[in-house]
Amino acid sequence: MVHAQELTKNQSLVLDVLSHTEGPLSAYSLLDQLRDKGFRAPLQVYRALDKLMEFGLVHRLESINSFVACTHSHDHKHGVIAFGICDTCGRVDEFCDAVVEERLKGWSKDHAFRLSKTTIEMRGTCANCLAA
Amino acid sequence: MVHAQELTKNQSLVLDVLSHTEGPLSAYSLLDQLRDKGFRAPLQVYRALDKLMEFGLVHRLESINSFVACTHSHDHKHGVIAFGICDTCGRVDEFCDAVVEERLKGWSKDHAFRLSKTTIEMRGTCANCLAA
């Protein structure tokens, strides 16, 4: 696994902002927050994000075109990740479910489909927002 | 359930193109294919797609910003749908898995999360493309 000190300057800056933010951010929000650190162009953000995702430190939320810092410990490799995304407050919960993973891998096997990436995103309203 | 004759002109045109196409199309591909039917602006496509998705006749593939006609029979309501998307040929397989659905609904219940929409997309390479 990659450690923080192995990240480049831009990667560290992007991860820093994501880690200190509750909820997901779009690439352009990240860019705005990093302008005073010298960021000028979207590509600087996208390149950093690509590497961070490769390292497993950041996840992309496909259904909202945004990015979050991974909340799992980085000591072990994890499998398929599912997200619960609150459409009201933006909160994101990340979890793994071995049964779900097994079922999806089962389908892949049955259909001779070589799986490279799985996206599971649940949109809705979180407990806090329901209570409010 | 909505029947074909209840669709508006634009909705029918969009569904027609999607139904006669193998694989997903982007909104702008649809627009291009519908220019000679009088389509001029993206909004005409997006509006039709919104309705068709509401009717359950079309699905949006979040991870590739594209749309496919639903391949299920329309006689019954189906639950959570998962997609297998071949990154090589674009082929899309649509399926339901009751166990997966149950697990995800279980998580939602446990976390008092009111689920409104679930996205499951598996990216990879299909059997045909692996054989080639």
Added chain:
DNA sequence: ATCATCAATGTAATAACATCACATCGACCT
């Protein structure tokens, strides 16, 4: 030392995806 290489970076331009704002039309109802 100097040269080759390769990853990371900087920058501008452009492509791809999606929505807003506002006007119009047509069906239906009263």
Added chain:
DNA sequence: AGGTCGATGTGATGTTATTACATTGATGAT
């Protein structure tokens, strides 16, 4: 006729992502 409502037409704009090309900086080989 007048009112309402969903669908439509149209231009402008907003948002997300990539292409293309130049530069920098570290590493290793000759």
